[in-house]
Amino acid sequence: MGDLLRPYRAVLASRIRAQRAYRTSFRADLFGTALVGLTEMAEVIVLFSAANGTLGGLDLMQALLVFGLAELAFSNADMMFGHVDSLAQQVRAGTVDVLYLRPQPLLAQLVTSDISLRRLGRTALAVVVLIWALAANDIDWGPRAVALLALALVCGFAIFCANFVAAGGLQFFLLNAEQVTNAFVYGGRHASTQPATVWVRGITVIFGFVFPMAFCAYLPAMLLLGEPGADWLPAWLGWFAPVAALWAWILALLAWRAGVRHYQGGGG
Amino acid sequence: MRVYARILAAGFRTQSRYLPAAFAGLLANATFGLLKSGILLTLVDDGGGEIAGYTAGTMAAYVWLSQGLLGSVNIWSLPGSAERIKSGAIAVDFLRPVDVQLAGIADDVGRGVFALIPRGLPSVGVGVLVVGMAMPAQVLPYVLGAVSLLLGIALSHSLAYLLGTAGFWLVEIRGLQVLYMGVSGLLTGLMTPVWLFPDWLKVIALATPFPAVMMYPIDVLSGRTTGADALWLIAAQAGWLALALAAGQVATRLGRRKLEVQGG
Amino acid sequence: MSRTTPETAGPGTARPRATARVPADGRTPSSDTIVEVRGLSRDFRVRDGLKVRRLTAVDDMSWSIAAGEAVGYIGANGAGKSTTIKMLAGILVPTAGEVLTCGLRPVKDRKKLARRIGVVFGQRSQLWWDLPVRESFGILAAIHSLSRAQERTRTDELVETLDMGDYLGTPVRQLSLGQRMRAEVAAALLHRPELLVLDEPTIGLDVLSKQRLREFLVRERAEHGTTLLLTTHDMGDVERLCDRILVVDHGRLAYDGSLDGLGRTVGAERVLIVDLAEPRAELAVPDARHLRSEGGGLRQHLAFDPATTTAARVLAAVSEQADVLDLTIAEPAIEDVVRRIYERATTSSS
Numbered sequence: 001m002g003d004l005l006r007p008y009r010a011v012l013a014s015r016i017r018a019q020r021a022y023r024t025s026f027r028a029d030l031f032g033t034a035l036v037g038l039t040e041m042a043e044v045i046v047l048f049s050a051a052n053g054t055l056g057g058l059d060l061m062q063a064l065l066v067f068g069l070a071e072l073a074f075s076n077a078d079m080m081f082g083h084v085d086s087l088a089q090q091v092r093a094g095t096v097d098v099l100y101l102r103p104q105p106l107l108a109q110l111v112t113s114d115i116s117l118r119r120l121g122r123t124a125l126a127v128v129v130l131i132w133a134l135a136a137n138d139i140d141w142g143p144r145a146v147a148l149l150a151l152a153l154v155c156g157f158a159i160f161c162a163n164f165v166a167a168g169g170l171q172f173f174l175l176n177a178e179q180v181t182n183a184f185v186y187g188g189r190h191a192s193t194q195p196a197t198v199w200v201r202g203i204t205v206i207f208g209f210v211f212p213m214a215f216c217a218y219l220p221a222m223l224l225l226g227e228p229g230a231d232w233l234p235a236w237l238g239w240f241a242p243v244a245a246l247w248a249w250i251l252a253l254l255a256w257r258a259g260v261r262h263y264q265g266g267g268g
Numbered sequence: 269m270r271v272y273a274r275i276l277a278a279g280f281r282t283q284s285r286y287l288p289a290a291f292a293g294l295l296a297n298a299t300f301g302l303l304k305s306g307i308l309l310t311l312v313d314d315g316g317g318e319i320a321g322y323t324a325g326t327m328a329a330y331v332w333l334s335q336g337l338l339g340s341v342n343i344w345s346l347p348g349s350a351e352r353i354k355s356g357a358i359a360v361d362f363l364r365p366v367d368v369q370l371a372g373i374a375d376d377v378g379r380g381v382f383a384l385i386p387r388g389l390p391s392v393g394v395g396v397l398v399v400g401m402a403m404p405a406q407v408l409p410y411v412l413g414a415v416s417l418l419l420g421i422a423l424s425h426s427l428a429y430l431l432g433t434a435g436f437w438l439v440e441i442r443g444l445q446v447l448y449m450g451v452s453g454l455l456t457g458l459m460t461p462v463w464l465f466p467d468w469l470k471v472i473a474l475a476t477p478f479p480a481v482m483m484y485p486i487d488v489l490s491g492r493t494t495g496a497d498a499l500w501l502i503a504a505q506a507g508w509l510a511l512a513l514a515a516g517q518v519a520t521r522l523g524r525r526k527l528e529v530q531g532g
Numbered sequence: 533m534s535r536t537t538p539e540t541a542g543p544g545t546a547r548p549r550a551t552a553r554v555p556a557d558g559r560t561p562s563s564d565t566i567v568e569v570r571g572l573s574r575d576f577r578v579r580d581g582l583k584v585r586r587l588t589a590v591d592d593m594s595w596s597i598a599a600g601e602a603v604g605y606i607g608a609n610g611a612g613k614s615t616t617i618k619m620l621a622g623i624l625v626p627t628a629g630e631v632l633t634c635g636l637r638p639v640k641d642r643k644k645l646a647r648r649i650g651v652v653f654g655q656r657s658q659l660w661w662d663l664p665v666r667e668s669f670g671i672l673a674a675i676h677s678l679s680r681a682q683e684r685t686r687t688d689e690l691v692e693t694l695d696m697g698d699y700l701g702t703p704v705r706q707l708s709l710g711q712r713m714r715a716e717v718a719a720a721l722l723h724r725p726e727l728l729v730l731d732e733p734t735i736g737l738d739v740l741s742k743q744r745l746r747e748f749l750v751r752e753r754a755e756h757g758t759t760l761l762l763t764t765h766d767m768g769d770v771e772r773l774c775d776r777i778l779v780v781d782h783g784r785l786a787y788d789g790s791l792d793g794l795g796r797t798v799g800a801e802r803v804l805i806v807d808l809a810e811p812r813a814e815l816a817v818p819d820a821r822h823l824r825s826e827g828g829g830l831r832q833h834l835a836f837d838p839a840t841t842t843a844a845r846v847l848a849a850v851s852e853q854a855d856v857l858d859l860t861i862a863e864p865a866i867e868d869v870v871r872r873i874y875e876r877a878t879t880s881s882s
Contacts, residue, residue: 003677010674018662025440032446039450043459047307050464052314056307094656100623101658102675103646177292187299198306264625264639 007104008112019117026118034121037071041129044193056195061136062225063195068130069149070192070217073156075126079119081164084110085185088171088178091263107165107256139224148238152220155241156192159216162248163188165256172259184211192216196230208233210251212244271366272374279378290339290386297335297391304331305399308460320463321492325402329490330461332395334482337417339387340380341424341481343452346445347376350432354441359527369429369513369520376425381418404491412498413489419505420485426512427452427477433516436523451476457483477508564599566727566759567620571629574615574783589615591783592629599726602753602760604774604791612783613763617729620761621651634726647676650720654732657712658719661705665696665715668704669722676723683722690718694748710741717745721752728752730762734769746772767863803862804834804846809855817849 019026044067048060058066087110090096099109139145167181174180184206191199191207196214199207207213214230219238222229229235308327312319322330349372352358361368395401404410431448434441453459455478462473462483473479484501487493493501574590590612597603607613618624619631622638622645631638634648652658659668666687673683691697694714699707707715713733720728730749734742750773752758764770770777770791779787803823806815811829814822819841823833836846843861850856 006677007671007675010671014660014663014667014671017667018660021662025442028440028443028446032443032450035446035450039454039459042454046460046464046466046469047311049466050319050460051311055314056310094653097618097623097653098656098658100642101621101646101649101651103643103677104675105643174292176286177288179289179292180295182292182296183299187296187303190300190303194303194307198310200302200306203302203306264623 007102008108011109012112012115015113015115016117029118030121032121033075033119034125037075037122037125040071040193041067041125056197057227057230058195061133062221062227064129065133065137065225066195066217066221067193068126068133069152069156069221070189072123072126072130073153073216074160074189074192075119075122076157077160077164079116079123081111081161082116082119083114084164084168085171085181087168088175091172091175096263106260107168110168111165137225140226145224148220148224151241152217152238155220155245156216158245159212159248160189160192162245162252163211165249165252169252169255169257169259172263188213192218194218196233199230204230204232212248215241215244272370275366275371276374276378276381279375279382287386290383293339294387294390297338297387298394301331301335301391301395302398304335305395309399311464320461322461322463323402325400326490326492327461328395328399328401329403329492330486332392332399332401333486333490334458336384336388336391336395337420337482337485338458339383340417340421341456342376342380342428343424343456343458343478343481344449345428346432346441347372347425347428349429350435350441353432353435353523356527358523362524362527369516373422373425373429373513373516376428377418377422380421380425384417402490404494406491409489409491409494409498412502413485416485416488416498416502416505419502419509420481423477423505423509423512424481426509426516427481430512430516430519433519433523436519436526452478452481455479456481457486477512480505480508565596565632566599566601566634567597567761568632569596569616569620569629570594570631572616572619572626572631573628574612574619574624575627588783590619590626593780593783593785594629595778595785595788597759597761599759600753600757601776602749602774603762604770604777605761605763605780606765606770606777607763607780607786611780613780614731616780617651617731617761617763620729621645621649647723648725649727649729650723650725651729652713652716652720652731652733654713654730654735657704657716659704659712659715662703664701664703665707666700668715668719672719672722678723686722686724690721693751694718695744710737710744713737713741713745714748717748721758724756725758727759727761730760730764732763732765734764734766742766742768749773801835801837802843804836804843804850805831805860805862806834806847806850806854806856807831807858809857812854815850815853817846817853820846820849 041064044063045060048055048058048063053059055063087096090110096106096110099106099113102109134149163185167185170181171178188207188211191203192213196204196208196218214233215238219229219233219235220241221227221238222235223238227235229237305328308331309324312322312324312327317323319327349358349368352361358368361371364371392401396403431441431445434444438444455462455473455476457473457479462470462479465473480501484493484505488498488501572590572593573588576587576589578585578587589610593616605613605616615624619626620633620638622633622642625639633645636645636648638645658672659665660671663671669687670683673687678686691700694717696711696714696718699711702711704712704715717728717730717733720730728749734745737745746769749760753760760773762769762773774791776790777787778785804820808830811827812832813829814825815832815834816822817834817836820834820836823835825832834846834850836843847856847859
């Protein structure tokens with residue numbers, strides 16, 4: 001097993017060393033990603049403060065719990081899988097061809113080809129917001145709450161990662177229109193921070209089930225808070241977050257396989 | 269002046285080659301538009317049909333106009349001139365008989381105006397069809413709106429150019445760019461209308477040129493602000509644009525002198 | 533993509549026999565065929581505005597390369613060279629026909645094949661641009677599951693023969709082109725591949741760097757029996773490295789044979805380029821061919837064969853007719869060579 005992972009470890013370790021080598025710009029980048037997270041949070045705060053007590057059934061602190069969960073899972077996924085989203089660019093630069101010359105599976109190589117430690121800035125902010133929200137909300141602490149929290153973070157991470165992989169797979173087809181995938185990668189991120197009660201029907205279908213963003217944060221948070229959830233998305237569905245993550249990965253791997261076949265066959 | 273008109277036209281034409289990318293951007297805009305309308309319209313509903321002067325119709329107009337403007341204004345990235353300033357290649361541009369600042373901005377504004385066709389108009393179309401956004405029935409708001417829109421687009425690119433001139437003095441301007449991105453995303457009113465901000469944040473926002481990039485044009489075009497108030501907003505935009513252009517001109521001259529004295 | 537468990541077998545594992553099939557033309561299959569190409573074709577769909585055209589990059593090619601050969605794969609830009617290499621390496625699927633590299637089907641057995649071939653794409657680096665060269669080698673050794681001992685021996689050997697000791701600690705992005713190409717070649721050879729494919733290895737290099745790289749490749753081949761397949765625009769590469777050339781033209785094989793005989797006279801030609809004081813009609817010089825004129829005759833290109841005359845003699849003959857301001861001696865453009873080989877091949881076969 002150790003031998004199997006050695007190639008990936010070697011690449012990742014080198015990426016980490018390289019990023020730490022440029023300390024000043026690394027610090028600026030850490031600050032930058034934290035700032036991006038901060039403006040996303042500002043949006044939530046502005047909206048829920050402007051609301052008359054609650055918005056979509058949630059008050060500000062409840063909304064920040066959803067935001068914190070989603071933000072933490074997303075920034076972790078972005079750190080480890082974010083570069084898969086730039087596949088079209090890598091195809092144009094020819095770096096994908098180089099991966100073909102190495103004796104490991106393509107996707108595993110691509111995922112481990114980089115890690116964006118600068119996203120730790122955003123992660124740190126998400127941790128602070130999450131802890132703040134967990135403390136401020138009325139949560140019945142016990143094994144159930146801890147299990148739900150772990151479930152949300154693990155499955156949320158898996159779903160966001162799956163979105164990046166699906167985006168990579170589709171970009172083999174969309175070499176000049178790769179921004180299409182922004183709709184579900186970054187649109188999906190945005191959706192995961194919202195209360196699902198405000199969604200129009202089409203969005204509920206797309207981000208409740210096709211790309212199961214509601215399972216990343218909203219549904220587990222509603223279980224934690226003892227809130228009922230939304231139409232079509234009752235809180236108890238939150239226990240099915242692992243099923244949602246599995247579904248997201250099935251979709252992602254199908255997209256990836258189709259993309260690779262297209263690249264070797266028709267495109268290029 | 270003819271020179272800049274031609275550069276502007278060339279920018280317009282280059283952009284037309286990236287139609288697939290523009291449509292891809294439209295899909296992302298539409299998704300974000302739907303997500304934003306969901307929560308903002310709920311906010312209006314909960315407020316009894318009106319919040320901070322927005323009705324459901326004008327709020328929907330805000331959402332789709334702001335998404336539609338995204339392809340035309342630049343609040344995220346450094347312009348091409350910034351790369352040339354950083355690499356020192358700008359020295360060559362100074363030898364041409366055109367003003368470096370105006371030429372750079374004219375090119376970007378050309379692209380921005382073009383983007384209204386594949387991204388701006390369809391985004392508004394989606395808004396009208398899907399959510400029923402309210403648009404004014406008179407002609408005047410459109411005329412004033414067009415002026416305001418153009419000023420907003422020009423202002424965003426002038427500010428981006430000004431940001432890029434920092435490269436004359438700083439080795440690395442990425443930190444500055446990230447800061448700019450974060451602040452402008454919030455203060456232009458892209459994420460939520462500036463008028464929903466708590467008072468202290470609203471005061472800060474209005475003291476910067478950022479609301480003049482997106483918030484004012486949207487207010488004028490959607491007919492939320494009309495008459496003399498609309499003219500005031502346009503005057504404020506023109507003022508900010510003049511200020512940004514003047515600052516850019518001064519920075520360019522100082523930067524050029526520095527290049528000539530120190531040889532880059 | 534097949535997602536089987538990555539193979540962990542080291543270089544000591546028994547290798548499958550290279551070729552088990554009998555070729556259609558009844559030749560005795562050599563047990564050490566490294567590349568076998570049969571009826572290989574590859575089409576691309578090219579979008580041209582709204583229309584979609586089919587473009588045939590490789591058109592029904594058949595040839596094979598035996599272990600230990602050094603083959604130059606030459607042709608004009610767009611002749612189908614890169615497409616062929618991508619099919620050999622398992623990056624592209626053929627539209628028709630078959631290819632076996634090291635006895636393996638490249639796409640299906642990509643991961644196994646990756647352990648047995650090395651590829652240098654002149655324009656696409658396999659090194660990590662922000663890391664010292666040494667670290668890139670370390671990562672590649674891990675990627676190819678070399679033991680520490682194997683890694684050390686092989687790296688030391690390559691560093692010495694390619695003379696990379698001075699810049700092992702330098703980040704790749706700071707290397708000169710010549711230094712980087714040597715590092716690229718070393719990176720492709722680290723796992724001792726049986727076949728080394730080089731796509732334009734000397735493009736952009738200065739004379740000394742070219743010379744060094746060629747010497748190294750000759751030596752590597754002599755010591756380890758590595759099979760070489762290289763695409764190039766440089767006749768010097770072909771002359772000094774290859775004992776066989778394949779010429780492709782519009783996706784088809786135009787010539788397959790040694791440089792001796794057919795190719796030599798063409799390939800060995802040199803071109804004297806003279807800048808004259810005033811425009812002249814086409815110069816007529818004994819033992820030299822006028823290739824073309826530029827600037828209405830201000831610059832003229834004259835080809836000559838060093839076996840029958842010398843540059844000095846050609847120059848002397850030119851000087852008798854016109855004032856020479858400046859001169860350059862160049863190797864012929866590969867496009868000219870390909871055209872002439874192609875012409876000869878078609879005339880001799882008809």
